[in-house]
Amino acid sequence: MSKEKEWFENEDFWLNYGPIMFDEQQWAQAHGIAEKCIELAGLEKGSRVLDVCCAVGRISVELALCGMNVTGVDITQPFLDAAKESAEDEGVEIELINHDMRTFSSKKKFDAAVNIYNSFGYCDSIEDDIKILKRVHANLRKGGTFILECISRESAIKYFTPGEWFERAGKTVLTDFSVAGDWEGLRSRWILIDKDGTKTDHTFIQRLYSAAELRDILVKQCKFKTAKVYGGFNMEPYDQKLKTMVIVATK
Structure with missing residues (x-):
């Protein structure tokens, strides 16, 4: 008996809602965020980067434009088709893979992984959320960096x-x-x-985690060596002035 699909696995949903959620403002911010991710992870040109739940390739394309070797993984094929078209328009190559991040495994290990713009916390169970984080850890090289940005309970x-x-x-x-x-x-x-x-x-x-909860899950359950929480991509303190939650974890 096959498992019933979760809502985010429904391609019709994203065909209707994708153009609404990924608006011009999000695209305009993408280049600066990609540059910040490269800086936070200490990457050099040619570094291998995994874009977790890459959607329409907003960050993937900008990372590739910055010289990164990018692999984008998403469960929604129409999003990957849009990402491919954007990459072609910009003249960059991106490896795009249609797969569920809960089970994704790559033979090559990545220097960094990113999960940007609030695409975490939608699984039916906490256990499935953690499966995604564990797969990120498994696909990173030793010393690799994972950058996670999403809504926290505090934000x-x-x-x-x-x-x-x-x-x-x-x-x-x-x-x-x-x-x-x-x-x-x-x-x-x-x-x-x-x-x-x-x-x-x-x-x-969307399931809400406090920053401390998610930090501890990354270290204690997913075996990241360190996980630091910031209130923005400029490494602002995670305090009452937070803009968003950014966690930088190292394997």
Whole structure:
């Protein structure tokens, strides 16, 4: 009996919601973030970098433009098709692999791995989240660096908004956010309305980890040698002024 697919494995969802979630602002920030990742990991040109859950290749393409040897892995083939097109437009080569990061294994070991822009914490169980982190560890060389950036429990509380509406990609978008459990997750409802009135409605929950919880999981359960938490890509302190959560872990 096959396991029922989780929502993020549904390609139709991403075909509808991808253009909304990956907006122009996210693309504009990509080059600077890629440069910061290279700096944080101490990489040189030609370094092998694994982009975990690479989606449409926003970071992968910029890393390749900076001279990195990039492999992007994602479970959604239409995203990989878009990433390939972007790479071709920019004149760079990226290895793109359609695979579930919970089971991904590569013969080559990577100098660094990145998981950027809030693509962690969506599995049905904590155990599956940890499987992803363990696979990252296994695919890094000894001394390799993993950079993880996502919403933490602290940042979700600091920047919480009940929702908004806006126009994007030819659609009217309504969002509604609420707390799941005792701040264990962030429930997000996205309603898309086309010009002809067609409505698409989807709700999902992202599991929220505190920075300390995730740091300890990386070290104690996933066997990273070190894991340091920052409040931004400029290595800002992770305190009340945090912009986002960035964890830099070393194997």
